[in-house]
Amino acid sequence: MAAADWIPGLKAVSTYQPAWLPRDVLAGIVLTTLLVPQGMAYAELAGLPAITGLYTSILCLLAYAVFGPSRVLVLGPDSSLGPMIAAVILPIAASDGDPARAVALASMLGLLVGLFMTVAGAAKLGFIADLLSHPTQLGYVNGLALTIFIGQLPKLFGFSVDGEGLIAETRGFVEGVAAGDTVPAALAIGAGGLLVILLLQRFLPKVPGILIAVLGGIAAVVFLGVGDVDVVGPLPQGFPPFDIPSVSWSDLGLLAAGALGITLVSVTDTISTASAFAERSGQEVRGNQEMIGIGAANIASGFFQGFPVSTSGSRTAVAFTAGARSQLTGVVGAGAITLMLVLAPGLLKDLPQPMLAAVVIAASLSLADPAGLRRLWRQRRIEFALAVAAFLGVALLGVLPGILVAVVLSVLNVFRRLWWPYRAVLGRADGVDGYHDLREYPDAAQIPGLTMFRFDAPLIFANARTFREEIRHLARQDPAPRWILVAAEPITDVDTTAADMLEDLDEELNSAGISMIFAEMKSPVREKIDRYGLTRTIDPEHFYPTVEDAVAAYRMISSLPGEPTG
Structure with a gap:
């Protein structure tokens, strides 16, 4: 360089x-x-x-x-x-x-x-x-702004307090004003x-x-x-x-x-x-x-x-x-x-010195972003809760512990999304191309004997059990499906723990007469599946390039008429 x-x-x-x-x-x-x-x-x-x-x-x-x-x-x-x-x-x-x-x-x-x-x-x-994710960072800076503001008030009023922490400093300030120290x-x-x-x-x-x-x-x-x-x-x-x-x-x-x-x-x-x-x-x-x-x-x-x-x-x-x-x-x-x-x-x-306190207080007010918290409340309550937790961490535990709280919350939020990702059963909705979430389109049609399932996360050790339980739940439907088709495009990785789970799950489903099918799996993920040796149990023909190809194959083996296009 x-x-x-x-x-x-x-x-x-x-x-x-x-x-x-x-x-x-x-x-x-x-x-x-x-x-x-x-x-x-x-x-x-x-x-x-x-x-x-x-x-x-x-x-x-x-x-x-x-x-x-x-x-x-x-x-x-x-x-x-x-x-x-x-x-x-x-x-x-x-x-x-x-x-x-x-x-x-x-x-x-x-x-x-x-x-x-x-x-x-x-x-x-x-x-x-x-x-530091944006919600936790937002909560942290708002807690920091409040801490700075309260800490500078005694100096602005011309006296000092001995308390440490937001609550102690607030109490000391109120007592000082009440005692006539201003x-x-x-x-x-x-x-x-x-x-x-x-x-x-x-x-x-x-x-x-x-x-x-x-x-x-x-x-x-x-x-x-x-x-x-x-x-x-x-x-x-x-x-x-x-x-x-x-x-x-x-x-x-x-x-x-x-x-x-x-x-x-x-x-x-x-x-x-x-x-x-x-x-x-x-x-x-x-x-x-x-x-x-x-x-x-x-x-x-x-x-x-x-x-x-x-x-x-x-x-x-x-x-x-x-x-x-x-x-x-x-x-x-x-x-x-x-x-x-x-x-x-x-x-x-x-x-x-009170003028220096005024400079710092002005800076603390510019740090505060209550509008950002209100926006989070409207947009996504779980991230608002993360911001509030980070805010309380700074305000109640102190600045450095608050940083730790904010980092831990950010990391846990990432793992939360991996542990319990969004899952959906798919169907064909009138007037909309492709297959879509039944929660958004409750009237979407499903093909008899075929259940389409989407799992919106990499398949790793943290969520392998969640995936397995969801598939088992779908397999227990009455009547039971012949195929469970996994729309695998959102699955960007499969680790060894998940691979072992897939192997056991496929054998379990096969014994119940159910085939687990994959569609739209990315090439790097498919290469890992091959490297793990999963195609010993999962039929290589059960991987399709698109969901439509898989549906067409199912209709063919089930002697069902094709779907209208457009």
Whole structure:
């Protein structure tokens, strides 16, 4: 593989068009207005100092510009990863409450996520994104949105709570408000900022609502002198320092487990976001290279006091709308943040903490998708139930257990469809070509002595018993059929367990004077049937290329008149 395939940034430089430069620079400046407040807010959401969010933003943008394949995707601290990071590092770091240790743990977590992501991308394991089905992902993000929203309310009101988990945090917030812990100035700034962000996003989406809200919050602190409102304070000056995070071996196992969950969410988010914007930019999605690009971004962040990152749909949309044509937009954004830290680190020292809470709450509201849940309720109740179960897993058990619940539910849903696939008895309906499900066409005619059966799944160990019991049920009809014709087109595989079942079932039916017939079986499946030696018991002449051919053969041996055509 050519170097440009592994390092897309090389190709980007060689094919860059000078006409893109003004748009990329402008888009990078616009993007910076979003990167700074969100980076700081999501760092605190992860339980880390605000400055780490800026360090993370700089390094992940630079690394992805080199190793990422997309021209327009924007990476950075993410609202959906913040609670996951906190869930991993805070229980470990809480024993001594040392912020430096929390940063080291988060950086090591970023390195592990980057390692897992890079290895998975190199091994072409992009399919792991499919472990979260859409219904369970929908339930997960709605549960995450509620968890983030509730967790940020005390900060918006100017106080803090000690509870962990949705129920404890809700109780703590209600008790705090009832006890009069609310700081009116903090609530006014935070709620006012949230209102500005939401109104501008709704009615003037091209106006940088977050920037306006942040500037308004800083102005309120500076000019109104609200000293009882917590602020960010001075930021360290200079470029992010290189640091190899040091953690104990006992902590590494917990970090690795958390990194796997974060990797799964990040991969899923990346593939879906990349697919959406690839259509707009005319690019093809290179899922495995995307994983390598995100992995490199996480590794770079981890070595510079950063934490795990993912793609951001909202920031990518801002950059794309502002005219971004290449990853130079992200490089400009990283450069602008660096200049701020080097030349004006005190620029945001008066940024009120309730305003950061407003930024996070706005992000949580954008994550929530109640309309998607309502749509599932109308379309398919079983998948709605899966979404609700994933929602409750996050809301009641926590973010990381919620991920596990979502993955398990997704996998079980796949097995449910294999264990109990759709089955149908077929008949000929008036005015419709072919043979169709009697449940949809209850008046469809059946041929005396011939039962047609369709099994809509691969025939494997998990559903072999179901298939056998269905065939036995059909064989017990009164009068018993002479032929049971299996419309085998949906059967895409037959494993050895199912083959043994078919052999025993065919002998059982033959002893009762019933023949089991197959039609429209795919060639690869038929080859397996031959390889398993099933044609020793199942007559090779009992395989027909089409259902119509099988019906015609049955009519011939039964001396029945042919069916009218058309």
